[in-house]
Amino acid sequence: MTSSERTGPSASAGERDMLDGWLEFHRETLVAKCEGLSDEQLRTASAEPSMLSLLGLVRHMADVERHWFRRVLTGEEIEPIFYTEDDPDRDFRAGDGDTWQDTHTTWQAEVAAARAAVGGRSLDDLAVRENREGGKFNLRWIYVHMIEEYARHNGHADLLRERIDGATGV
Template sequence: MTTGSSPSVPSAARLDPPVDADEATMLSAWLDAHRATVHRTCTGLGARHAAATPLPGSPLMSIGGIVSHLRWVEHAWFEMLLLGLPRQGHAAADAPDAEWRRGTEIPLPRLLDEYGAQCERSRKVTARLDLDTPALRARSAEDPTTLRWVLVHMIEETARHNGHLDLLRELADGTTVR
């Protein structure tokens, strides 16, 4: 999404998934590419812009809020649902929209570090399981999902929020990600 003379994000590496790999490698690589895009989009962003909520219809949506939300979504799907672990730390159930509110309260570098650490935990979970491994916990009134489903869902979730990050970043300072 580049336009005219808008600056582009410098110095953050783009990850390109392989074009020929087994299914598990391909799914993991695509998810990692989208995770890396989160970091690339946030490179060089100041605190004021990271906490800004410029969309009147979405008063909690900030760049920091999206990063925080993605961190807790990773925790929910990989650790809580797949492994059956309890909710840990500051999780969304503590208060409505808690993960989104954290995005205006906590510095973006810390949120990105937390997100990166959570993604690493999710990678370790993925490495230990087969794609057909069912989740130990089911979502309400549904059969348990599999690791395959979680990976596809997380690709979709992260890609969708990367679109939001693109728009918020361009609104914030005119920067676009290539």
């Protein structure tokens, strides 16, 4: 595995910088898990019957970024990128025509849109869309959820990468 440059989160930053730092660290970790692999390797499923692959995780995170920062936080009326109501796991299923270049470009566009969406907002700012109980998420909750989402899936990425080429760490 190649060694991607990652910026470790500060151990003494204020709350917003700490949350930004951890989110960026986990985004960079997912990139590091995918580095140096072919499209075919990135599409390799973990183990039957699971369809989980590294490319599928990146596709999923593109949809997750879009959902929480653009659809929930700002209320933007846009459709998911990969999954549908009829096929809610489609983001995880990378097909033969799906490439790292296209998937990475799409994901990075959503990361950039997420960064723009949080610019100038307070952690106490409430999202436009309501949760299931009729309340609203504040930006702090969204940050913590996104960090948790990336951390969980980076754990999956660890196992996927080890299965593909034996690489561990990062």
